């Protein structure tokens with residue numbers, strides 16, 4: 001090592017009572033629940049930090065700012081790229097310290113004349129156990145805001161308080177404890193001190209850091225209040241003066257915090273114990289350890305990585321069919337059904353398992369299932385997990401994560417775009433599985449037609465798929481096309497049952513009929529085998545349940561990529577927009593590289609929720625879920641999946657007496673459209689009957705025929721969803737309690753057929769399920785509504801940057 005250089009080393013001590021704890025390192029001090037134990041040491045220009053516990057990596061993400069003193073007395077700042085111990089953002093919950101990230105050392109070299117060398121480029125901080133001889137310079141750690149420039153501090157005052165700022169908080173606290181009565185403080189100083197403590201109580205940083213010693217956020221204000229009374233009562237004069245000098249500031253908070261920790265450890269051992277038990281029961285860290293049987297296997301993972309229409313699933317399915325025993329995990333019922341049909345047609349016996357149906361084919365060793373239904377108890381030779389990028393889906397991601405971590409298969413084929421490749425690499429290195437990557441390109445490049453439809457639906461052509469992002473728009477487009485052209489339209493959107501979507505897809509694919517245009521929602525982006533010549537975006541904005549937003553680039557890519565399919569009559573894919581205004585946004589989306597996903601979804605098993613519930617009494621199930629979300633701990637590669645939908649159902653079922661926690665948990669996963677009051681009513685009815693152990697009736701009449709208007713069509717959609725929910729529950733719970741499953745199945749089949757007939761004839765104005773949803777349209781006189789482009793403003797901005805128009809056609813390589 002060059003002269004004058006120093007290496008950051010971490011020495012780890014086991015604490016006296018062997019307690020080692022996540023987040024043991026606070027901003028300036030090392031804490032663990034047994035108290036403060038650590039020291040900064042410096043030897044031969046090397047700087048080290050003693051730390052509790054065994055030799056292990058710790059997360060620099062838990063460190064905020066560290067200021068330490070070199071022997072010369074110069075104050076130096078080391079800023080570790082900080083993340084508070086507990087992230088208060090979104091669903092992340094507490095951040096675990098499983099993986100260390102490289103600290104960022106800033107400004108140190110310039111200020112100290114000492115070069116700090118960090119250990120290599122890799123993400124881990126090197127932890128050396130053998131370096132120290134234990135020589136300790138001083139307890140010179142102190143808290144300081146990184147933003148504070150020491151030059152700005154009055155140097156005289158600074159010198160005056162130096163002994164305080166560097167004092168061991170244990171010592172300060174010891175002094176407070178042994179003092180009967182503190183110094184007399186004059187009124188104005190007292191007011192300042194009150195402000196300082198108010199600032200401390202309101203500090204989000206302190207509340208976050210307090211979690212490191214298991215002071216929960218709800219208890220923090222109480223603890224801070226008691227700390228204030230205690231402190232002011234016993235405060236020695238020099239400490240009071242120092243705080244007055246610091247004033248209500250981050251510096252004051254960071255000075256007080258370690259003393260506050262000492263206070264809490266002494267004053268609130270029960271609260272700490274309780275909160276700690278709760279936190280530990282909401283521990284979602286190291287999810288790969290949840291599947292010990294999968295962990296003892298040496299699995300071979302093959303990632304088929306590429307854009308849509310590149311043969312990923314095809315190749316994975318070849319291995320699936322060759323295997324003695326295989327499982328195919330699908331993102332959709334529809335795709336599971338398609339694989340089930342295809343594989344059986346090729347002579348490989350295959351069963352089907354979705355939430356709603358179990359079709360057991362005699363002698364079959366293969367199974368096509370939806371990803372939520374995958375068994376982690378069965379052994380397979382080959383497993384396929386399709387659309388693996390869905391691991392990062394905000395709501396359903398956990399099902400893919402669970403399949404990847406838990407499947408007991410010698411060979412697992414993952415098919416998807418490259419967005420989760422990095423995370424999968426990381427997961428495989430944790431699980432010890434062998435990862436092979438196979439990269440794919442589209443069979444034929446996708447071509448953008450820059451002419452667009454010039455805002456006129458009369459320019460649609462045979463083989464077009466017009467994509468709109470609401471049910472209302474879909475029907476308006478269908479009506480306009482059928483009114484102003486000779487084309488007939490098939491329709492596909494999310495609320496339709498898979499059978500109906502399939503029937504519509506077949507109608508569109510079949511060349512011997514007049515249905516040659518497809519009008520579809522984003523539901524077309526995945527799963528269906530469609531012969532699309534050109535994907536035309538009617539608009540590129542959609543309602544996200546809250547506001548109208550531009551459709552995300554990855555989704556645009558996925559949908560546009562449906563155009564052109566190997567082996568179909570349209571092997572070359574084209575895409576464009578209805579309006580010229582939207583074109584640049586489309587091109588931009590297609591050119592965007594796949595985003596690299598950093599985190600994938602997790603959701604607790606029932607057993608984990610049950611364990612957590614054991615720590616809390618008198619909480620409703622919905623409140624339990626909320627608390628779990630607030631307090632769960634996650635490793636850096638995972639997020640907790642959104643569960644507002646689950647909470648909404650949990651809330652509704654609160655009034656149903658006699659359901660066990662497990663029943664509630666299972667009912668909450670029933671497939672129900674929470675925005676459809678009729679469907680919600682039926683779910684409530686099903687749960688009420690179930691809780692009384694009474695046979696659950698369907699209590700719903702069959703419609704007389706196909707729909708004559710949109711209200712009747714909506715009714716058919718709802719009826720099918722309710723039947724689908726009944727079937728799902730019948731598989732989830734005891735069949736005796738849902739004795740009409742066969743009848744429900746027959747009714748569902750008939751309704752899916754009626755829906756197909758209704759769509760073929762539909763020529764009415766659509767109604768909305770939800771009143772008050774913002775409209776995207778402005779009425780035109782020539783018979784159809786034209787979307788008002790939100791992309792336009794975006795485009796205008798872009799246009800100012802560019803002067804030339806796009807080329808007439810543009811090839812997008814992927």
Ligand SMILES: Nc1ncnc2c1ncn2[C@@H]1O[C@H](COP(=O)(O)OP(=O)(O)OP(=O)(O)O)[C@@H](O)[C@H]1O
Nearest residue numbers: 307308309310311312313314315415527565566567
């Ligand atoms: N080697 C092949 N021989 C014959 N047909 C193929 C071959 N590879 C792919 N195909 C066909 O090309 C089409 C697209 O392939 P596939 O569905 O596997 O693509 P993908 O990359 O999984 O796309 P998606 O994004 O739609 O899931 C399918 O109809 C498939 O049957």
Ligand SMILES: [Mg+2]
Nearest residue numbers: 312313314415
């Ligand atoms: Mg595929």
